[in-house]
Amino acid sequence: MSYRRSPLLAGAVALSTAALGLLLASTSHTAAAAPAPASLTPFAAGAANASGASIPGMTEYEAEGPQAATNGSRIGPDYTQADLATEASGRQAVQLTGQGQYVRFTLTTPANALDLHYAVPQGASGTLSVYVNGSKLSSELQLTSQYSYITTGQVPGAKVHKFYDDARMLLPNTVAAGSTVAFQVDAGDNARPYTIDVADFYQVSAPATQPSGSVSVVSQGADPTGAGDSTNAFRNAINTAANAGVPVWIPQGTYLISSSLQVDKATIVGAGAWYTQIRTNKFIDNGGVVPGPVNLSGFAILGNTVGRHDDSSANAINGSLGTGSTVDGLWIQDTNVGFWLRFGNTNLTVKNSVVLSTDADGLNFNGNGSNSTVTNNFLRNTGDDALALWSYPAADTGITLSNNTIVQPTLANGVAVYGGSNNTVRDNVIADTNALGSGIAISNQAFLQPFTPLSGTVTVSGNTLIRTGAINPNWGHAMGAMRFDAYDSAFQNVTVNVSGNSVNSSPYEAFEIVAGGGQGYTVSGLNFTNNTVNWTGTTVFQAETPGSASVSGLTASNVGVGGAYNYGYPNNQAGTFGFNLGSGNSGWSTTPVLTSFPNPVGLPPTGSGGGPTTPPPTTPPPTTPPAGTNLALHKAVSDTGHTQTYVASNAVDGDANSYWESTDNAFPQSLTVDLGSAQQVGRLVLKLPPATAWGARTQTLSVLGSTDGSSYTTLAGSAGYRFDPASGNAATITLSSHPSVRYLRLTFTGNTGWPAGQLSEFEAYSS
Template sequence: MPRPRARLGLLAAAAASGLLGLGVTGAAQAASASAPAANSAAAHTATGPRSAFDPSYDGGATVPGLTGEYLATGANAATDGSVIGPDYTQGTLASEAVGREAVQLTAAGQYVQFTLAASANAVDVDYALPQGTTGTLSVYVNGVRQKQELSLTSAYSYIDTPQIYGSQTHHFYNDVRIMFGFQLHRGDTVRLQADAQDTALPYTINLADFYQVAAPLRQPAHTVSVLSEGADPTGATDSTAAFAAAVSAANAAHEAVWIPAGDFTVGSSLQISAATLEGAGSWYTRIHSNAFIDNTAAVPGPVNLKNFAILGSTVGRHDDSTANAINGSLGTGAVVDGLWIQNTNVGLWLQYGNTNVTVRNTEIFDTDADGLNLNGNATGDLVYNVFVRNTGDDGLALWSYPANDAHDVLAWDTVEQTNLANGIAEYGGTDNTIAHDVIADTNALGSGLTISNEQFASPGFTTLSGTIDASHDTVIRAGAMNPNWGHPMSAVQIDAYDYALTGVQVNLTYLNVFDTPYSVFELVSGDGTGLGISGLTIDHADIQNVGTVVFQGETQGSAYVANVHASGVGVTGTVQDQYPPATPQFQFVLGPGNSGWSLSPTLAYFPTPSPAVP
């Protein structure tokens, strides 16, 4: 969730003062165009910005069928267009891009070309168009122009959220995917080119994800097809009633619901207390709906969902949960597997009652708010192998309101390009785990990883308790200048916002933090009342390239710090800028193995990054 304005009134005074052994099977396996700028702490070499998909990371999603993510400015790409970025300024195309840079095609004949490092038969392109435009973009394979073009639109981009203080117009990118209809191999080239008929200039290309999509699944035995109840696979007529009838018929026969390949319009939400719905694959079975399932009270479940896409058409943010692809309760023991969710308000907003629910092998793109949120009453849930990109709020979140989230696990996930809030966030909760995840390119009002006692609503919020483990996570190019606070947020944030962190053990262990524009660890009481932090351990962290300091203390408290190795640190020392000003400084109990950073000098201000952040 984005940060509110609580500390805005305090700025003048502040300025004056100057899966880890889980045993999960398979888990391990613009606004304005930014001018090219000098590099900051973000590493950029001949191979381009550091990727969120790298086999050297001890984490990240193994996305079914994904054979490679190629940045338009990366090693596997070539262009005669204009490179924009790197940029970390809120409200720019480059700042919201994965890698903080992209390529613009500004004239007919310009292109971006990708050379495949692995076989593929499909591609998903992350792009942006000028506001209010639609258009096509030509595709060439090994120099041969394809009949199939990319159909692009800005209809789901350029979101304004005036209710969120400090936000600007954002959410510029969108995704479009096609299947080639034939096999591509290592060394083949795919060129995206603005030909004469492609007039929606400029085209901004961020990246291309290439896939090896398997053949469509066949209808299993003992299933009830939605076609048998009158569903329209062309999408021309609404199939809501047919889907509801198929669920009733399947449940009566103790069978599953089959959704074959095709386009199905579901214009009204389904309420399902228990069922299994499965499709032919997320590239073949396409459900066009802004709110496919909306269970507004706890259901017994399980509500199992497998192998289909939910493609929405939301324009703008809906905080009343009326446009979430999957909303409410899935009951006990539900499995969500192999979904593709795009252009809805939220992908999965799970509330009221979700016990031992598993969400896996799922992709969530271009949501106006969160990707996935466990919104209270979530116990023993597991979210793994989930790939989230371009969300207008938190990528993945645990929010213990109006009841506790306990014993939940977010593991082996990849989150990219959250353009208003945090990559992964935990707001309250008991004995939860965030492990082996990769987070890249958070923007504006959030950090990469946040563990917080910010409640957002009351009564009913449950504060952090028990043991919160964040281990083997990788955070890349995260942290941003907070426009409400007037100072930077760090890559990793521990926040005693509404309540002190007490009676909880927070373990940050075996972290990798790369290419941070500002600082790495922020220890803060975000509402500016100086609430304390205790029970924090930071042990084993590999930090490479940070614009300012490793530690940014803004409230009272203490942490045990050991085996934190840093290189490429921009500013020597540690920030101690507590608010209110009389708040005691944060204390560090140093264990063995720390190197490359220092607690001294103590800086009573937020230093200018070195090198400067573009």
Template sequence: MHGTTRTVRSVRRMPVIGAVVALAAGMLVTLGAPAAHADAGATLPFTSVEAESATTTGTKIGPDYTQGSLASEASGRQAVRLTSGQRVEFTVPRAANAVNLAYNVPDGQSGTLNVYVNGTRLAKTLAVTSKYSYIDTGWIPGARTHHFFDDARLLLGQNVQPGDRIAFESTGTQVTVDVADFEQVAAAASQPAGSVSVTSKGADPSGQGDSTQAFRDAIAAAQGGVVWIPPGDYRLTSSLSGVQNVTLQGAGSWWSVVHTSRFIDQSGSSGNVHIKDFAVLGEVTERVDSNPDNFVNGSLGPNSSVSGMWIQHMKVGLWLMGNNDNLVVENNRILDTTADGLNLNGTAKGVRVRNNFLRNQGDDALAMWSLYSPDTDSSFENNTVSQPNLANGIAIYGGTDLAVRNNLISDTNALGSGIAISNQKFLDPFSPLAGTITVDGNTLVRTGAMNPNWNHPMGALRVDSYDSAINATVNITNTTITDSPYSAFEFVSGGGQGHPVRNVTVDGATVRNTGTVVVQAEAQGAATFRNVSAASVGSAGIYNCPYPANSGAFALTDGGGNSGWNSTWSDCSTWPQPGQGNPPPDPGRNLAKGRQATASGSQDVYTPGKAVDGDASSYWESTNNAFPQYFTVDLGSSQAVRRLVLKLPPLSVWQARTQTLSVLGSTDGSGYTTVLGSADYRFDPATGNTVTVTLPSGTNLRYLRLNATANTGWPAAQFSEVEAYLS
């Protein structure tokens, strides 16, 4: 979610599904998998067909979820590779006269594809290039070369009907075809009465001349009215500013095309700016966060709108700062940006972003980031997001009373979840989440990824107390999660500070084919789950292990109506791999190592975690002269512990001593029972300062407590390691 100033977050593989197709309404579904939530996603003017479901003489690649691989960034994680003379042939799903093709060519290469309709080759070809692909962002931890695919569009010059065949053939350059969008493009619109045409001010529709001044003059002349952009190609060499109280209107996004990498760049406006029905195509080939290489950078002012636009090859589609109150962004296509598709960068009020299609973003596709002051009462609704290749599909970073409703998000990659609700601030002053955050009716398909920084996964839907506790009310309702490569729901404090996640309710969710677990809980805090059903769960229902260790437990409250995910991953020292299932118990593994440890008191730097860190030279020491003292370790789940090994540092300077202690156990951390009564245990450096304690058969506990009442060598309890074993 970068724009002009921010440093990217470091955030944290996979049952495979069938080909993905788009219905006439533009909604993606998965063959052989549950359909999207009935209202999820945008209503689109095109229908998409995956190349892997077409007929081909080429080679299908994927599925693959490995960061940096070509197939991992493809829609459906599959595509078709063509070498010279090979083709892929699509059966047309709807009446169409145009096609937009998502494709890849090797780095540094360009070429063309021959196009055939029902076996007859067209005179025109489709140009393909790697110019806008292969983005490197070395300043982002965990990033690799990414952004492999691009889009190219073509008016066929004829109408085709459902069942007709359109083929694309490589003419020499290797081309990997991902997905084709078929569309019936309406005829070019006519000039509105009373509007000021940019050509009347000298704009060149051939694209040869510089039309910047003509656009400025038309805007000045049309205050309170309409600037008309007739069919043609117009080249701007610098950005527009001072745009207010005007409508910029084209003949349609396939007909009126503006070529510039910086369309509007202004810090403020009195508003009432309406931009609609043309295309803005940039020339951004790398990501430079200090450059305003955006379709809109800054502010359009209150009560403005952006609709019917085709925005491509920019750094960011809309990077919105300042007063954009009551802005409406709807019915747009934002393709192939090197960073965000749209970012409400603080102070937004009453903004509605709805019914847009976004593909191939190099950061968050849609984001709200509450820098300087909170975004409030704003929403992302009924958008379709495909293939964000570095970060999240939709991200909310702070803000008050925000909503994410009825969106369809698929195929996130590398550092992203489908939806992230987060208190990651990036910069100050930041406004954390507040009020009510509504996440309702969303469908997530193949979302979530392995975080390469930690070799640790991110869930399809993530709630993240990254820099501060989440105290807002977070309501996650009516969610469909399909084919998540790892977990469905993740609760984490990704900054490693252990901040709690509170006040979360998940009510109504269908989870199918999740790779590992349904709930990945790694933060302290709590959530209530109601009416969450799961099927084909890869490993276990719940992974409940604090990150970092010792940071506190997460409480899952069963609100009723849940099914299919009541098992718990038993080993917090390992992360489940997709489809792995719980590992068999390892009797030789120290169950206490790295687990959360607490104590009745500590002396100076000798904290409880020192006794479960695997280092016998560091130790816990209780408050001095204050017996009794206790030490407790949470093993993560109930275990049949049979043996304890208690250690002090194995150094001769540690004189022999006897500690008097009892062993207690608990399954819930509240009520403890005595496992072994009080006894004396001798620690002697001559024998390694180690004591072995055998527990009675039938001992099952999650919380192990040692209650010390005396120590002959020091007026405090002391342990350098507390180890627990199954045998």
């Protein structure tokens, strides 16, 4: 079967030609609005608003945050699709390129375990050294790109995404509050550059002991070293325990499961998610409704999926867990989906669990779910919706998604409710969504039939949204922090109560009301009560289809663009959507009525800075990156103008098929890369997409360099460079003087193939 897709091109077809022609501003603009609250990290914002997850013993630190010091280079903030900074928590991260560079965290709480959220270049694997209070640990973190850089050609508008992954380790001893833990590039650490996003530190309890009377998988032949296949031993233990009516026990260790388990009814308990590890991509696969309960607790499922599997062949928990089940304290990482809940799940609770770096959804109720709760879970870096209710082939009803923290879904929504009745999205924290998604989507997008549209009462309350919303590359305009979408059918027989939510630092509009399938279906039954908006790049409301909403107690500050976009298909008339305004609204307005998509005022604020950067006395000085390192890869980049979605970051994303194109018929045009620090540059490689459809062309350009970003000198005078698909569609420029520069600028003055500068990759090398 097929997973849900993100909104398709039909939405763009529905829009007026004039509206589509108005392009959103470059993300290099400077924010004009006042900053949002200083605490914009997901866990801090959640604690302040009594929302989100509280994972026992966990404290999270941003690499660019106040508890971190670094001599590396900060990247971001950025909001463009397929960019390292865009996919980072807070839209910023720190990059370590040379030996001796580090990020050092000062702990505010004790910890005996850590998880590092990182990225390394595509194809790279290697180690990263760990120091505690200046002393190097004997064990290093093992990092790899094997499970990153996902390509989903079947999803229109998708680019390569999911750049980050996670590596965790138990520390030799508990590290006290006030101590330092540093991640440093030493001589043998060659997976450079390392991009460090966040470090999660944990105070992990001692391993649990075996429940009385339980059946140990080891007693049935399981191998806790992970060398042998334990599949049959697990099956035997589950059957033996079921016959005796006792739990299954998985002792501390690592277990290899080579094929999935069918479990009708069981209680399966591990020693704790940091102690009991199961190596598999698919632990449970129940192909139909089971009686249950199937209770799961205290273990990790660590997969190794490479690419997305839309055939459900690599979902950690797949199918039905039956009635009355509880999932408590699992850790799921690097599988296709964490939980794909199908066929029928009633009175199910999923709580206190961590789902990281999946290739598709974190958790999805795929129809027939009822009266269930998903609460106090942490989900980060999912390759599709983090949490979703999809009412196919029957309705999901009475499900509550509450107090979860969701960060960095790389290709869809934080929370999505596709149809169903009487479901609740409450008190969650959602941050840093990317292309093809909003923070929260309430939608009648069917994907497949038979689909059950929205009905009854949908409750969206008490959620905290941070930097959510994105440019949809198919629609050619922005998706809101919250989206209400009559994609395949109108909102009928449904009331959607949106109350007490906080929308912070949305790069575009706070609330979008749309019929994304291009049919102009009506959205009605919306009630907005006592919501707050602090900082939007554009408007508070963007209404694109007929219907109406009641709005009261909506207070906004630092709104980027006054008024509301209200220009709805199919009539292409201003004021198509009706706002019934009650009392208590302030800081925003439905007038003027905007009939073209407004440009954002700039990037939303990202929070506080990175703390001290003085290296410890024992740290050796940074060295020049290896000669084969592309110094410009994933670095900050800006332009003097671009066309549609062909933005500057496409030229440094490592994908030769994506490209930057300057404003048409407006030479000269420039593209500038910030290498992060002064680097000796000896060679530039400029590329265009390899497809033969491009045709050969000559571009005239010059190369300039700067150490401070303001005063530039010419490194290579204006000349014509030939790009020919028959010979790789690339040009090399040698800089024999090997200048030391931080900023590299290409200035285009001509192109025989198109009236604009074009570049798919801007690569810089030391030699």
